[in-house]
Amino acid sequence: MNWRIVFGGLFLAVITFFLIISALATHDFGEPSETGMDQYIIDNTQAETGADNGVTAVVFDYRGFDTLGEATVLFTAVAGVIVLFRRLKK
Amino acid sequence: MFEQILAHSPALAVAIPLLGAFFTPLVGKINDKLRNIFVILILALDSFVVLLLANDVLSTGSIRTYIFGAKEIGSPVVRIIFEIDGLNAFMIILAAILPLAAVIYSWAFMKDETGQDKYYTLMLLLTAGMLGMMMTGDLFNFFVFLEITSISSAALIAYRTNNKFSVQAAFKYIVISTIGALFVLFAIAILYGQYDALNMAVLANSIQYGLLDKIALVLLVIALAMKAGIAPMHMWLPEAYGRAPSSVTVVIIGTTLGSFYGILRVGFTIFGEQIISASNLGVGIALGWMLVGLAILTIFIGVLMALKQNDFKKMIGFAAVAEIGYMLLAFGAALATIYQNSITGAVDISPAGLTALKGGMFHILNDALDISLLFLVAGAIYYVTKEASLNKLGGLARNMKYTTVFFIIGMIAVSGLPPLNGFASKLMIYQSTYEINPILAIVAILCSILLLATFVKVFYAVFLGPKLPKFDKVKEVPKSMLIGMLIIACIIIFIGLFPNLVVENIVNPAVTALQNATAYMGGI
Amino acid sequence: MSDSGMSKIVKTMTGVCFPFMLIFGLYVIVHGHLTPGGGFQGGAIVASACAMILVAYGSVWTMKKVKEKHLSIFESLGALMFISLAFFGLILADNVFFDNFIFGANGIGGLFANPALGIADINTAGVIPLMNIAVGLKVIAGLFAIVLVMAYATHKIKGGNKQ
């Protein structure tokens, strides 16, 4: 049982170290270094998709296929939960 | 018409099973038989589309892209793009074979269970997720499909909810895969924050290999290795494989290899130019040897644990762990042989490493088929005897002739004996690793022999030996289960008889695509 | 939460609040392309309104009124509507999966107008509002089915009685 604490602690320490390093190395908060793709979407959302809401334009038009996947995930979860609580044959 | 289908095949390959999954609950309201036929037809159609696409990509050697929602890609790349090169085409062949065999098999196998509507729905969703994972050219889309596969497989592993072990196995599986998927998402977010791109080809083009990129690489590889069942985090795999219904296990094998594909894509394509480059030569070689070490550990754990297992399906599960180790061994050894050409200055994989790559790639296909066949046999035995422990089985060969033949085929194939497919790929791995380092080859061969010994022991325990009185009334399994096994067995025998044909037409384009990251970047 | 639900005060207040939550959720769904929100968010609001009824009246009562089978059919219909909108893009206009076939240069709709800066009309953005509605239907049915099934399954096992 002690192994769990030793290895778990070690793993946690290593992960903490690298996460803090990456947090400090990420670009400054509020000043993204590279915004090409997003700026394109902001500029063209009205002309290309007709939606006023940029986020909805991304969700349903530019990345619509992700949304199909997301809807599928929810569908899967419902099917899974219903399968788990179905009536079993006696 | 034909051209039209081919042009839209990447989208159709995912959309057809999804459409089928949404329709299945409605069709199931009408009639059980109709629903089974409907599901099989949907999967057959899907396999047709997938094989059409794979054939086109593999024979022409081109890269096929599909943009969702627009005609042109445009610049910058904002839309989701499916990009299918040789490697993807190679992987989706698996996704075309396995679910179809599994669903035909489940017609009789699942007949006595309740909630079959949802069972078939989840199978179709699992197939769609697996295909999406193997074809997408977008990192976030990859994450979404990864989650679809892990949720649906967790629900299917726990399908027999009255068995406490299967519920426990499902819980372990979903905890491991969710944490893995969250790490993948974190890595994607790091890469996005740096380059403002999610497309794999765009990322591969612009990656600088700075500190953050290295952290993202490590996170991606660790998380996907967790999901692929590589050594330190392999514990969920035999449990999940062993406790799920056999037909489900066959499809989950496909998704596990999908995660393995993810490692290859990340390592060789997105970070490929940086790992295999002159400036990072030492790092690349060290990484290769690290993978070799993990692979040896995986093989050892798999084989040794398989030896002492008492549960039939868990034993095959550990054999599956060992087989994943063989693949990793091949790819790691190939990476360990990178060298700088003294004349041109180009960094490349040595000829021995190239053979290892081919062997490893070939082994992905063979492993999936062999292990699937063995699981289907184990499922058939559970179906007729309701008994999983090896100690309580015996003398089944007399009553179940066909199943015995299928088991022998699977046994010979998985332990790498001459006439069948496992031999072809393992020979390539032995040859190349012997050139790289003889110890590796010796360890690999020894473990293979141990695996054979394990399976011979099982063969004696289950099929030979005295006829047990309690199995007097045991009959051969129903036809649909035999057909499911027959499909896989036929492909195994075909590959075993004509390995060169398969290597030249399927494996070589995949290896070429794996090595050639520039072509993938140029695909968009 | 017992089988018969909570007290009369809670039940009455739930009845008063429910229509408002319903309307608000539907508003969020329908205006998804104009204001913050969309199918998922609005669907979650409506589903939580339904969950509120579940808490107030108890899972047995709710299960008598709404069966999870019907919810599951509704969910399938929502998903089918969504994927068929995507398939229409394959057949119409640009012939691409997930094409916004109503809006744009090759679009078929005269009904759907270009948006204006400032306050836009609801009939903009082509296929997006329709997809919002499909996803909204799906999320309402899906989330409510999950909550309902889980609540109904747990109402029997109080205390650690092993099976």
Added chain:
Amino acid sequence: MITFQIPYLAVVGLIIIGLYAVIFKRNLIKMIIGITLIESGVNLFLITLSFRENSTAPIYTASPGGIMSLPVPQALTLTSIVIGVAVLALMLSLVIHIYRHYGTLDVRKIKEDDN
């Protein structure tokens, strides 16, 4: 410099607390809480990436003008939240079944019961 990175450090904190709960806690429900904490951390990270200084939401309806924050991470977060809900529902269902079988949620007691 470091003061501006506080949102990222909050992300790290959330992920670490979640991982701690997953590794060291022996109650299954607490492990699930840990997983949702990791998930919140990752979602927070995505949202912080979308922020630009002095920006408004990327919505043109009654927009005051000026620069807008990045829309893509917000869409990704939306997707990831829905996926999180789905995973959570399935994990809780599995825990309910484990409780039915074992009558406990303690990992040690479940292991004892198995042997």
